Amino acid sequence: MGHVATSIDGMELVYERPRTLTDTPMHYCPGCGHGVVHRLLMEVVQEMGIQEKTVGVAPVGCSVFAYNYMDIDMQEAAHGRASAVATGIKRILPDRFVFSYQGDGDLAAIGTAETIHTVNRGENILVVFINNAIYGMTGGQMAPTTLLGMVTSTTPLGRDAAVMGFPLKMTELVAQLPGAYYVTRQSVHTATAVRKLKKAIRNSLEYQKRNKGTCFIEVVSNCPSGWKMTPKESNDWLEKNMFPLYPPGDLKVPRD
Amino acid sequence: MIVEGAVQAGCKFFAGYPITPATGIFKGMVDMLPGRGGLALSAPDEISAIAYAIGASLRGLKAMTATSGPGWALMTESVQFALMTETPLVIALVQRLGPSTGGATQGAQGDVLLAEYCTSGGYTIPVLCPATAMECYSLAILAFTWAEVYRTPVVLLTDKEIAMTSERIDDHALCPMTAQDRPTAKAGSAAYAFEFPQEIPGFRPVGGYEKVTVTGSAHDKQGRLQKNSPETVQVLRHLEEKIRWREQDFSVVESDLQAGAETLVVSYGVTSRAALQAVVRARAEGTAVSFLAIKSLFPVPKKAIVKALAGIRTVIVPEENLTGLYRSVLSSLFHGADVRGVNKVGSMITPGEILEAVKEVQ
Numbered sequence: 001m002g003h004v005a006t007s008i009d010g011m012e013l014v015y016e017r018p019r020t021l022t023d024t025p026m027h028y029c030p031g032c033g034h035g036v037v038h039r040l041l042m043e044v045v046q047e048m049g050i051q052e053k054t055v056g057v058a059p060v061g062c063s064v065f066a067y068n069y070m071d072i073d074m075q076e077a078a079h080g081r082a083s084a085v086a087t088g089i090k091r092i093l094p095d096r097f098v099f100s101y102q103g104d105g106d107l108a109a110i111g112t113a114e115t116i117h118t119v120n121r122g123e124n125i126l127v128v129f130i131n132n133a134i135y136g137m138t139g140g141q142m143a144p145t146t147l148l149g150m151v152t153s154t155t156p157l158g159r160d161a162a163v164m165g166f167p168l169k170m171t172e173l174v175a176q177l178p179g180a181y182y183v184t185r186q187s188v189h190t191a192t193a194v195r196k197l198k199k200a201i202r203n204s205l206e207y208q209k210r211n212k213g214t215c216f217i218e219v220v221s222n223c224p225s226g227w228k229m230t231p232k233e234s235n236d237w238l239e240k241n242m243f244p245l246y247p248p249g250d251l252k253v254p255r256d
Numbered sequence: 257m258i259v260e261g262a263v264q265a266g267c268k269f270f271a272g273y274p275i276t277p278a279t280g281i282f283k284g285m286v287d288m289l290p291g292r293g294g295l296a297l298s299a300p301d302e303i304s305a306i307a308y309a310i311g312a313s314l315r316g317l318k319a320m321t322a323t324s325g326p327g328w329a330l331m332t333e334s335v336q337f338a339l340m341t342e343t344p345l346v347i348a349l350v351q352r353l354g355p356s357t358g359g360a361t362q363g364a365q366g367d368v369l370l371a372e373y374c375t376s377g378g379y380t381i382p383v384l385c386p387a388t389a390m391e392c393y394s395l396a397i398l399a400f401t402w403a404e405v406y407r408t409p410v411v412l413l414t415d416k417e418i419a420m421t422s423e424r425i426d427d428h429a430l431c432p433m434t435a436q437d438r439p440t441a442k443a444g445s446a447a448y449a450f451e452f453p454q455e456i457p458g459f460r461p462v463g464g465y466e467k468v469t470v471t472g473s474a475h476d477k478q479g480r481l482q483k484n485s486p487e488t489v490q491v492l493r494h495l496e497e498k499i500r501w502r503e504q505d506f507s508v509v510e511s512d513l514q515a516g517a518e519t520l521v522v523s524y525g526v527t528s529r530a531a532l533q534a535v536v537r538a539r540a541e542g543t544a545v546s547f548l549a550i551k552s553l554f555p556v557p558k559k560a561i562v563k564a565l566a567g568i569r570t571v572i573v574p575e576e577n578l579t580g581l582y583r584s585v586l587s588s589l590f591h592g593a594d595v596r597g598v599n600k601v602g603s604m605i606t607p608g609e610i611l612e613a614v615k616e617v618q
Contacts, residue, residue: 060326060357064357076357078326078356078357079301079326079357080301109273109300109301110273110300110301110302112300135274137276137360138274138275138276138279139274139279139283141274141279141282141283141298142298144300153283153286154272154274154282154283154286155286155298156286156287163297164297164298
């Protein structure tokens with residue numbers, strides 16, 4: 001763990017890097033939402049004092065390097081299998097806080113079956129689902145969550161429902177399953193959204209102590225490189241185009 | 257160039273899933289096929305991608321998919337299904353560093369045996385291995401011909417360096433031929449009709465005039481599930497016999513043998529380019545050395561290898577994997593010769609490293 005400053009030139013430090021985040025420059029493209037979500041997760045872990053008791057499972061995709069940044073036990077899984085590996089870990093270590101962190105390709109394409117069955121079993125883990133409607137790591141191909149009409153490298157004329165089907169609303173799908181305990185959709189494109197997401201992460205990890213089922217957070221995020229936009233443009237585009245299909249808010253909240 | 261070759265071959269269906277370093281083929285097919293009366297689909301994973309392609313091939317279309325190591329692992333069940341059901345299919349396997357997720361942007365020659373021996377029971381899957389952009393084109397066409405004519409899955413085995421490197425080519429030299437078509441079934445014949453085990457049964461498309469049943473289970477000549485009837489065992493033998501019997505038809509090699517040479521360098525894929533450089537340099541320094549580049553890895557081109565071995569005392573097999581995968585396959589043919597590997601993982605083998613191995617012999 002790197003040295004953390006408490007003051008700079010005699011001024012009071014009011015905001016700092018959480019000690020649970022390593023002092024490593026991130027590989028993510030400028031403006032990408034991953035870095036913010038990583039930080040929020042680690043802020044919550046620090047605030048709850050559970051750094052030694054938290055285990056994460058990262059996917060194949062852009063966040064394959066998550067272990068470089070999150071200073072907790074961090075595993076990678078085969079493509080699509082993050083929630084399945086998290087299941088094995090949580091079943092053997094039920095007192096740990098276990099989360100999987102997956103993109104739309106990992107969670108909603110190759111890992112769809114794992115996702116549905118993990119939630120259907122009510123695995124007592126947190127699933128963080130980063131939805132940026134594209135395959136970022138391989139250079140911007142159509143994902144299951146790609147919007148209709150959206151241009152990607154494999155939909156050069158825009159996604160056509162007749163050929164490529166409709167955007168998959170995974171969060172709505174899992175919210176119907178009895179094993180789901182808390183299901184919410186958040187984003188990281190504004191300061192307000194970031195605070196709400198942090199609250200949702202905190203709630204999810206608190207709920208994990210109750211052992212009542214799966215917590216599932218979709219984060220509507222961006223991909224400035226894949227979308228061929230500046231970070232600012234991508235955030236504006238996200239609000240205008242992603243939210244009508246993927247509206248932020250809670251889909252299922254605990255009743256007890 | 258694989259895409260160009262596939263389109264030239266008459267490929268009309270492609271399904272893919274993004275995976276470095278094979279995504280370029282997927283993207284190329286998406287860009288090219290629809291404009292040529294074909295269909296290129298995005299699948300939710302590699303398991304679906306190959307299954308889509310099998311479905312299209314069952315209808316009679318020339319079909320293809322492309323992937324890399326981790327995706328190949330997911331595809332193997334359907335590769336076996338294609339073999340069992342005699343469904344023509346071309347799979348472009350672009351190797352990257354393994355095991356597991358390995359190195360997506362690092363080349364390797366680590367899937368040679370994984371490609372060949374993915375089938376239960378010891379069946380031969382033809383594997384073609386281009387070393388240049390031009391060969392990507394010509395061997396893609398040949399891969400379709402083999403798949404169609406012999407009704408089998410065929411692997412077009414490249415690696416990150418071959419698939420993702422820009423090369424200059426002479427487009428006038430491109431083969432203008434299309435791939436041959438699969439044999440068609442006579443009206444009223446059984447689904448897998450053959451008199452002798454080496455015969456290729458005529459193909460009958462799904463959705464045609466006659467009822468078609470296809471099963472990945474052990475089956476009789478009608479394509480009906482049966483356990484161990486003599487006819488089912490005959491069909492199982494036929495699946496291998498149809499390839500083994502015409503082994504020589506599958507031989508594609510480039511041999512550059514030097515009279516009086518006692519050392520032979522055998523290589524394939526991107527490494528054969530380094531090997532050729534090493535051989536040229538060794539000869540320039542006055543060392544006699546023979547060279548054999550193998551393009552058809554399986555079935556093993558035994559005759560060409562035995563011919564190249566005349567008078568040879570030492571065989572050097574450079575390949576980009578840990579323990580010499582293809583060397584282990586060839587070693588039984590090299591009886592008596594001193595067999596040496598030049599092996600490396602994580603980066604390409606240089607001509608210098610191969611030259612050093614050649615010189616060590618002298």
